[in-house]
Amino acid sequence: MPTDSHGSPSFSPSSPPSPTPESPSPSPPPSVTPGSTALAPSPAPETPSPAPETPSPTPETPSASPESSLPSPILTPTPIPTPTPTPAPLPVVLNGNFDNYPNPRGNLAAAAVPWITAGGASIYDDAVLPKRSSPNVGFLRSSGGAASFAQTIDYLDTTKQYQIIFYSYKFDTPQTTCTLRTTMGGSTISTVLQVAPRSTAFSQVVSNAFTPTTSSLELKISYLCAGGSLNRFLIEDVSIVQLE
Incomplete structure (x- = not known):
């Protein structure tokens, strides 16, 4: 048995249990000598990532056509014109100048229409009779x-x-008092006495x-003359006027 320096036997101490090896400390980066190039450590191989899933294609929004990208026009409604009311017909005297029928000798009834004689x-239409409008004239003899x-x-x-307006003419010199009367609906609206002398022009x-x-x-x-006188009397251009 071996002995130590004092003559005592020496024992080798029992070795303690080995500690659990720790993860090695990361090696310090290698020192770089000036003038030398440092080599980067090779990276650890990466675990390959799973292949990315192919995303479902997103439906594309159709691009607006050039026309649709323009601002919408502002539509102005077309105004509806207000219809103009049809004016009411005015009263008139038909065939007031007695000229609708050019040859009354052929048909006196047709010449007078719509007058009732x-x-x-x-x-x-005698040439000897004065007229304001040709070819005819209204003739009255009481x-x-x-x-x-x-x-x-x-x-x-x-x-x-x-008002009723017309023109009259005393073709003969009245021998008695004659009366020219105008009525509307049986009511007298004018009375003109016809006395001598005879006319030289139409009077209104x-x-x-x-x-x-x-x-x-x-x-x-x-037209009526007293005493049955046969004086001849003419009328022309009968009309009706509306007063304001």
Whole structure:
């Protein structure tokens, strides 16, 4: 048995249990000698990543066409025109100049339409008779009663006033007092006494203003001489006017 320096036997101590090896400390980076190139350590191989999943294709938003990218036009509504009301027809005297039929000798009834004649009333185109409008003239001769022209006037406005206007001519010198009378619906609107001398030109006759009671009335122009005188009398251009 071996002995130590003091002559005591020496024992080798029992070796303690080896410690669990620790993970090696990371090696210090190698020192770089000036002037030398440091080599980077090779990286550890990476675990390959799983292959990425192929994403579902996102539907593409269709690109707007150039026209749709323009601002929408502002539409202005077309105004609807207000219809213009049709004016109401005005009352008129038909065939007021007695010229609708150029040759009354062939057909006196046709020449007078729409006038209704009575007594010694007729239409004449004699060259000897004066006229304001050719070829005809209204002719009146009182022979035992009144001679007259009459017709119905339509489209009268019961809120308006009217006058009847025409022209008269004493072709003969009245031997007695004769009366030229105008009526509307039987109401007298003018009375003109016809006395000597005879006429040398047509005279205008203007009736009094009247307001119709209905939309249609009969206009009558009559001529009557006292004592049955046969004086001839002419009328022309009968019309109706509406007063403002």
